[in-house]
Amino acid sequence: MAYVITEPCIAAKDKSCVSVCPVDCIHEGVATEGEKSIDMLFINPDECIDCGLCEPECPVTAIFADSDVPKQWEGYIQMNANMFRGK
Ligand code: SF4
Numbered sequence: 753m754a755y756v757i758t759e760p761c762i763a764a765k766d767k768s769c770v771s772v773c774p775v776d777c778i779h780e781g782v783a784t785e786g787e788k789s790i791d792m793l794f795i796n797p798d799e800c801i802d803c804g805l806c807e808p809e810c811p812v813t814a815i816f817a818d819s820d821v822p823k824q825w826e827g828y829i830q831m832n833a834n835m836f837r838g839k
Pocket residue numbers: 757760761762764765766767768769770793809810811812813814815
């Protein structure tokens with residue numbers, strides 16, 4: 753399991769989640785989906801320890817446990833993981 757950042761972060765990107773993460777696994781990046789660039793913060797699922805500290809910090813409710821991601825944003829689970837592939 754891991755926590756996942758979803759669409760509302762795109763407009764906010766205030767990074768208040770970054771400073772509370774004890775394992776420093778939240779990073780800014782740009783994902784591409786078709787012709788669209790998605791510039792936001794992402795969580796490395798291999799490093800996330802599921803502490804949940806980031807979730808209440810987000811002012812736009814963009815962070816969810818992967819099992820609780822709303823249906824319309826489920827694609828973000830893979831998108832977060834893809835950002836860290838090969839790193
Ligand atoms: S706190 Fe929320 S909006 Fe701010 S950077 Fe983190 S996920 Fe994005």
